[in-house]
Amino acid sequence: MDSILPGGAGLLPKWQLFVSATAVFNFVQNLVTLDLTRRVYNNVPPSSVTALQARTFGIWTLTSAVVRFYAAYNIENPAIYQMAFITYLIAFGHFGTELFVFRTARINPGVLSPVIVSSITLAWMYSQWDFYVRS
Numbered sequence: 261m262d263s264i265l266p267g268g269a270g271l272l273p274k275w276q277l278f279v280s281a282t283a284v285f286n287f288v289q290n291l292v293t294l295d296l297t298r299r300v301y302n303n304v305p306p307s308s309v310t311a312l313q314a315r316t317f318g319i320w321t322l323t324s325a326v327v328r329f330y331a332a333y334n335i336e337n338p339a340i341y342q343m344a345f346i347t348y349l350i351a352f353g354h355f356g357t358e359l360f361v362f363r364t365a366r367i368n369p370g371v372l373s374p375v376i377v378s379s380i381t382l383a384w385m386y387s388q389w390d391f392y393v394r395s
Contacts, residue, residue, distance in 0.1 A: 268335040276332035283325035290318030300370040335392045345385050352378035
């Protein structure tokens with residue numbers, strides 16, 4: 261089992277792989293059902309969360325999963341590290357604005373999870389740049 265896990269030092273590469281895998285699950289669920297997506301965007305009528313919107317969100321989620329997967333196995337590459345960091349910035353910005361600007365979501369586990377994951381990972385990646393990216 262260890263042979264398929266990222267070989268980088270520390271836990272951040274394994275965390276990137278875990279977050280990437282959960283994003284793939286989220287991508288699939290966005291294709292097959294609106295139930296979980298409607299739980300996230302829970303401050304609008306359910307009919308406002310459409311299949312098209314869910315699929316579009318799913319494609320973004322898959323794109324971020326691919327970037328984070330590459331970061332898991334190439335954590336020392338500054339460009340990939342920065343791209344992964346930016347995916348978390350975008351996620352934090354998206355969910356933050358949906359909560360506090362557009363108000364399409366109320367605080368619940370479906371929206372808190374990505375806010376917590378993105379904010380913790382942003383702080384972690386920012387603080388660990390010198391450890392992983394040896395310039």
